[in-house]
Amino acid sequence: MPADRPEGIPETVRLWSLTEDTLLEAGDDDDTVVAITWWGEYELAGVPGPVRESLSRMVLGPVSMGNLTSSAGGGANAWAGALRKVLNRLSGSVVHSLALNDGRGPVLSAIPVTPSPVFPTDPVPPGRLIKLSRFSAMRPEDGGLLLESPRARYRVALLRPLAVTVASSLAGPVTVAQVAEATGLAEPLVADVAAFLVAAGVVLVADDWAAFAEDTDAELALWSPDDLMFHARSRTWQKGGPPDPEAHRAGAEPPVVKQLTAGPTFPLHRPDPAAIEASDPTLTALLEHDHTCPEVTERALSAEQVGELLYRAARVRSIGPAHLPGGPGHEASQRPYFSIACLYELEIYVGINRCAGLARGIYHYDPLWHTLTLINDDMGVLDGMLDVAMIGAGSHRRPSVLLTMTARMSRIAWVLGSAAYATTLVHVGALQQVLYLAAKAMGLTAHAVPVDAGERVDRSLKLEWPTEVSVGECVLDYPFAR
Secondary structure, three states: OOOOOOOOOOOEEEEEEEOOOOEEEEOOOOOOEEEEEOOEEEEEOOOOHHHHHHHHHHHHOOEEHHHHHHOOOOOHHHHHHHHHHHHHHOHHHEEEEEEEOOOOOEEEEEEEOOOOOOOOOOOOOOOOOEEEOOOOEEEEEOOEEEEEOOOOOEEEEEOOHHHHHHHHOOOOOEOHHHHHHHHOOOHHHHHHHHHHHHHHOOEEEOOOOOOOHHHHOOOHHHOOHHHHHHHHHHOOOOOOOOOOOOHHHOOOOOOOOOOOOOOOEEEOOOOOHHHHHHHOOOHHHHHHOOOOOOOEOOOOEEHHHHHHHHHHHHOOOEEEEEEOOOOOEEEEEEOOOOOHHHOOOEEEEEEEOOEEOOOOEEEEEEOOOOEEEEEEOOHHHHHHHHHHHHHHOOOOOOOOEEEEEEEEHHHHHHHHHHHHHHHHHHHHHHHHHHHHHHHHHOOOEEEEOOOOOOHHHHHHHOOOOOOEEEEEEEEEEOEOOO
């Protein structure tokens, strides 16, 4: 905040607080505090009384360093340094806020999403270009707007119109002075808000040659904003808004298997596992045989083959209790393919085109009872899905069978939270690999195909989006004999 701020322009005030999930407990000694945070427990030894009091006040909400020091009396400077040292250690749980000196609360707040972030306080150099990172995204949350970037160590809550106005003015390279002129806001206020956004990592500052490092980074150029955000929020150890830990107790546990009540049901063939084991090729033989895009024939599969493949790759072998460390206990199932915590949120829909013993149509597979239930007998709808699969497989013929995998997100999200969708994609790969190996062992060919998972699939399978979403496809056929 500049010392020569013009008269009449409100001053900005820096505030500090601890995240809502931070708990403070007394240690074994009078000068020891245990901080229980998202990132773990921190035992803080040698903490003076005024520092302990300040930390307790920061748990309740944002406070200024000036208010903290004024309540300390003599020796304020000495313990202020001790407080800053503690806050540096707890930086992954320290919320930085900027407020106007009007008693109306923060203008914006930076919430940490990594364990040990640094929040610099340098002003933006006068005349230097600034802009939002191309990876930044804004969305509503808790009555305000949240600005975040997968490259940033903080998420920024824009709590008052001043912050929203400045942030939305940074879509392209501008200077602080240009933002002030365009918005009618006082330049010192714009400068303070801009510096705060830069410190949080959602806004970039150009170099002396008006270039932004992000724009010339060849590795970053490989990433789309959506993909990098998905990676950061589902795979990296960032705090990205997990569900309420008590939410899974609010209602009934999602069922192990999807329940269908309509449509004719057809029992499938159940092969003898002992006979399969005796006649199957070895795993090495299956893996070492090249996997190429198949050239399929017009030869029809049989209902027995469809039943055998699904039995070998996807049936429920057993149901029982399971418990994920640190998570809720749940009812789980055992199936031939891998699933974290045995959640098995995937469903399989079978589009039958050429199959002796099964009429053309779209069916749902019940892995518990090993049956198919007809859900859609509209031939135009079926042909549309088969055409898309044919193109995705690089073929000139519609496949005999199209397997579409969907995910019941409630089945997995209630346990895994923000990692649910990324984990589902892992499960899709696991199921496709098992389908591929089982089909090859049977003398058939299974091939994963890219299919547009848009409204066509939702309507065709009668999915209740986004409760259940399509996540993968696989065609099944006879291979072309060379």
